[in-house]
Amino acid sequence: MTPSARLSAAIEVLADIAARRRPAADALKDWGLAHRFAGSGDRAAIASLVYDGLRRRASAAWIMGEDTPRAVMIGMLRLQRGLAAPTIGGLFDGSRFAPEPLSGHEQERLANGTLDDAPPAIAGDAPDWVLPSLQGLFGDDLLPELRALGRRAPLDIRINGLKLDRDAALSRLAHLSPEPTPHAPMGLRIPLGEDGRGPALHVEPEFIEGLYEIQDEGSQLATRLSGAQPGETVVDLCAGGGGKTLGLAALMRNQGRIIATDADPRRLAPIHERLRRSGAEAEIRTPRVGRARADVLEDLDGTVDRVLVDAPCTGTGTWRRNPDAKWRLRPNSLALRVSEQAQVLDRAAQLVRPGGRIVYITCSLLPEENDDAVASLLKRRLGNLTVIDSSTVLAEGASALAPFVRLTRHGVQMSPVLTGTDGFYVSMIERAG
Structure with a gap:
């Protein structure tokens, strides 16, 4: 496929995503199935165009003066890929399989469109309803952090x-x-x-x-900040595919006991092969579903040295990798995640022994899922739990990281600008002895 034909395909996929409100990966898969002539290189190039378009959807539409898949693609080529107007015009030449030539209006907007007067939600390509929360976290760094979230992840x-x-x-x-x-x-x-x-x-x-x-560097650092020690009993409560389980095993040198589980047994499927390949040692407890469902960790209540809670969250810290997710995020999604976080934190509080610790991790930048979730747990377990000072957490797990993170009320917040990573949050909570 020619570069112009790939642009046409990317515009088609963006239109499908907008019309059907579904994940970009699903739309790209369906496009590939319907266009089997496209080779792997073509499909990868089209996916790159689509994801870049989603990264700059709001700002590209702003400079072009209209929110259409075609306008987003044109604006993205200028904003994200730095192409000059004549180069973009050469790609939109109306030849076979190429997009139609640029109109006079499009040429004018491409030459003169600016983000100088754009509000932060537009200039930073983010849903406007999350900006008050992000403003509270980032302050004057809001726009630089939002723009960093719009770049490609390493x-x-x-x-x-x-x-x-x-x-x-x-x-x-x-x-x-x-x-x-x-x-x-x-x-x-x-x-x-x-x-x-x-x-x-x-x-x-x-x-x-x-x-x-x-594994993103931020995820690696979050595991290190857990402070897991050889010889401990550690539960990975939301293990999913096992990325942090493997990291814990390496950190503990396979000395101790790691128990990995997840509320959704389907998410655990990849962990067995990953453990075999890596040589990491962990016990996998897969919950049953349906009427036979039972608590697979009940025998461990009150005995665990450290409970890792890699909590379900909105994933706002991963927008560099999943730019379509930010446009599908809704307030009710946040409310659902906050409820799920409360449930898993309460379960962790039952598991941890006196003097043991809960390590609460999210890949979110929203205080509602981070500091607020920890504060709610402390309130529910009044007098039974205390937060370990963030400077202590850093000193024990990654002292050199201190200049590159934000210390929040209850935790450590990583971000693309300060840390160069996805937006991970880590809080350490200790049960009274």
């Missing part, structure tokens, strides 16, 4: 310390041109191509051997 991997160290991994993976991550001691950053795509890491021999996992 491609990070975590070296499996159970099998080799980072220096050895740098040598083994030299063909990928990796660089050490700025903060995570076992992380490597893999450069992306001009189209925003990285190499197919999941087919590399080193991946198959379990020498690394694909």
Whole structure:
């Protein structure tokens, strides 16, 4: 496919997403099934265009003066990819499979459209209803942080310390041109191509051997901030596919006991193969569904040294990776997540022993899901739980990280501008002895 034909396809996919209000991945999959002539490179390039369009949907529509898939694509090429007007005009030439030529209005907007007077929700490409919460967190840094959330995320991997160290991994993976991550001691950053795509890491021999996992540096740091120690009993309460379970096992050197579970047993499916590949040791407890459902952790109540709660959340901290998610986010979605967080935190409070700790993690930037969720837990368990000072959490888990995070009322907040990572939040809560 020509670059122009790929643009036409991306506009078609954006129109499908807007009309049917569904995830971009589903729309792209359906487009690929309906256009089997498109090779893998074409599909990847179209996906990159679509995701970049979603990243800059509001600001691109603003400078073009209309909110249509075509206008978003034209505006994105200028704002996100830095193409000059003549170059964009050459792509929209009306030839076979190419988009129709630019109209006079489009040429004028492309040349003169500006974000100078755009409100923060437009200039920062974010839903306007979340801005009061984000303003409270970021203050004067609101717009820089929003714009950083609109950029492409880096491609990070975590070296499996159970099998080799980072220096050895740098040598083994030299063909990928990796660089050490700025903060995570076992992380490597893999450069992306001009189209925003990285190499197919999941087919590399080193991946198959379990020498690394694909994991954002922020997620790696959140696991380190858990402070998990060899010999402890640790429950990963919302383990999902097991990314943090594997990180805990490496941090604890496979010395101790890790129990991983998740309320949704389907999310646990990948964890078994990942454990086998990595050599990490963990006990998986899969809950039953339906009438036979039972609490698979009941025997552990009051005995666990550390409970990791990687809580279900809105994912506002991952907008760099999932730009379509921000446009599908609704206030009732936030309310549902806050309710789910309360339930899982209450369950963690039952599991932890006197003197033990709950490590509460989200990939959210919204205080409602972070500090407010912790404050609500403290209120419900009045006198039974206390928050560990954030400076202590950093000192115990990643002291060098201190200048690159925000210390909130109850936790540590990472962000794209300050930390260069997704927006992870970590709070440490201790049960009274």
